[in-house]
Amino acid sequence: PTQRRRLPPGPPAVPLFGNLLWLRNSAADVEPLLLGLFKKYGPIALIGAGVALADRPRTATSSLLGVTDNIITRADYGPVWRLLRRNLVSETLHPSRVRLFAPARAWVRRVLMEKLREGDEPDVMEAFQYSMFCLLVLMCFGERLDEPAVRAIEDAERAWLIYISRNLTVFFFLPSVTKHLFRDRLRVAHGLRMRQRELFVPLIHARREYKKRQQGQAVPTTKESETTFQYSYVDTLLDVTIPEEGNRPLTDDEIVALCSEFLNAGTDTTSTGLQWIMAELVKNQAVQKKLYDEIKSTCGDDDGDEDVSEDKIEAARMPYLKAVILEGLRKHPPGHFVLPHKAAQDMEVGGYLIPKGTTVNFMVAEMGRDEGTWEKAMEFVPERFLEEDGNKLAAVDMYGTKGIKMMPFGVGRRICAGISIAMLHLEYFVANMVKEFEWKEVAGKEVDFSEKREFTTVMANPLRPRLVPRN
Numbered sequence: 001p002t003q004r005r006r007l008p009p010g011p012p013a014v015p016l017f018g019n020l021l022w023l024r025n026s027a028a029d030v031e032p033l034l035l036g037l038f039k040k041y042g043p044i045a046l047i048g049a050g051v052a053l054a055d056r057p058r059t060a061t062s063s064l065l066g067v068t069d070n071i072i073t074r075a076d077y078g079p080v081w082r083l084l085r086r087n088l089v090s091e092t093l094h095p096s097r098v099r100l101f102a103p104a105r106a107w108v109r110r111v112l113m114e115k116l117r118e119g120d121e122p123d124v125m126e127a128f129q130y131s132m133f134c135l136l137v138l139m140c141f142g143e144r145l146d147e148p149a150v151r152a153i154e155d156a157e158r159a160w161l162i163y164i165s166r167n168l169t170v171f172f173f174l175p176s177v178t179k180h181l182f183r184d185r186l187r188v189a190h191g192l193r194m195r196q197r198e199l200f201v202p203l204i205h206a207r208r209e210y211k212k213r214q215q216g217q218a219v220p221t222t223k224e225s226e227t228t229f230q231y232s233y234v235d236t237l238l239d240v241t242i243p244e245e246g247n248r249p250l251t252d253d254e255i256v257a258l259c260s261e262f263l264n265a266g267t268d269t270t271s272t273g274l275q276w277i278m279a280e281l282v283k284n285q286a287v288q289k290k291l292y293d294e295i296k297s298t299c300g301d302d303d304g305d306e307d308v309s310e311d312k313i314e315a316a317r318m319p320y321l322k323a324v325i326l327e328g329l330r331k332h333p334p335g336h337f338v339l340p341h342k343a344a345q346d347m348e349v350g351g352y353l354i355p356k357g358t359t360v361n362f363m364v365a366e367m368g369r370d371e372g373t374w375e376k377a378m379e380f381v382p383e384r385f386l387e388e389d390g391n392k393l394a395a396v397d398m399y400g401t402k403g404i405k406m407m408p409f410g411v412g413r414r415i416c417a418g419i420s421i422a423m424l425h426l427e428y429f430v431a432n433m434v435k436e437f438e439w440k441e442v443a444g445k446e447v448d449f450s451e452k453r454e455f456t457t458v459m460a461n462p463l464r465p466r467l468v469p470r471n
């Protein structure tokens, strides 16, 4: 019967066409092609497939570069993935742990505000990216590093990401041949990986020593500085052992790869989200005013404390803030696709056969902008997420359990592992930036919603607003 089921609609010879396209172009060029297919052949929806779609496709690049697949984003659905994901979600990103990082967020808020005060029309995207790196580096390594050290890590991560997304897709196609043809690319990529190792391994070792001291072991002590945090992601990774492999601990290479994943997953996504949301607030002054009114009424007009503290941004107290963030993620999801999924077995969706091993993706941006689902989809209307009386957040299902209208974080077993902290970061920094400044459009530098695909989909013409301090 399998043979008789139809493959999903699409042009003939897509696999080869796809491969040739990867060979010639970078991943960024493929989106218009997929969008064309989507419009012509309708949504090839793959919802509710559960476990069958929880694997990730393998590419030759990890083995060619000698990097591990033992990271959350790349591991197949199985015990190692479960172990690493549970470690991140319940050891580092559990609400009780997230609370411990509140002083880190307050510090980064100050760093961000300082950057935003530089110059008349600051490069806000640059400020967002740097601030998110400060925060994630601190959470990852438990150390408040100075600007040059954070910049070095940021540069190394960006160089690696940009290089692999632009130059390594050639190895998807006949790797045994292309690895010879494109030797130089492998050499450069290897060098970039070594640079990450060089930066991360000393920080990981420092943490190992710190933990030993904490546990009271006799190791020569240096004075603990004020910049050292009592908790970090690396601490949890140092405790992980893999039962399937004789309870061995993670290797330094695996920890480096997991740290790199942590930094990449949580920085660009969030700073891109911040940029789109602030651009909408610049363009839609009435929304900005309404949000500022909510902030004022929650924090009080003459609140000496200039910070919108975290207990104030709960949905019950600031529903409009949450609605603004959701509307931003609907209209401008930082990733227009999820990470690639793989069909673990032949499956049938909507009468079509998806053969085992097929790479499957989802049109995240298209879903959020679908005129059939969303009224005035291309307008920025946070009110659509509020109940009729406008005072309460309507039930919003980001996990896709009751149907999927938008999925900026994906859905199902591979849903973003950082969804709750990502929402907290967006809410906390947007609220504080609106409390601190009035965000205004500058003549000649009007907000332009054109998109450009980098690691995430960013503004082709970065936001350059004028920031007027509120007090």
Ligand code: HEM
Binding pocket: 072, 073, 074, 085, 088, 262, 265, 266, 267, 269, 270, 273, 333, 334, 335, 337, 338, 339, 340, 408, 409, 410, 411, 413, 414, 415, 416, 417, 418, 419, 421, 422, 423
């Ligand atoms: C606005 C910010 C963020 C957005 C829009 C976002 C979005 C996504 C998306 C679309 C996926 C892929 C889901 C799939 O393949 O089906 C993903 C996966 C993931 N995200 Fe996020 N993310 C954000 C922030 C974060 C943060 C802050 C962290 C951690 C610190 C994080 C950690 C992860 C991890 C580990 C995965 C892989 C999950 C797996 O394969 O099991 N993300 N994210």
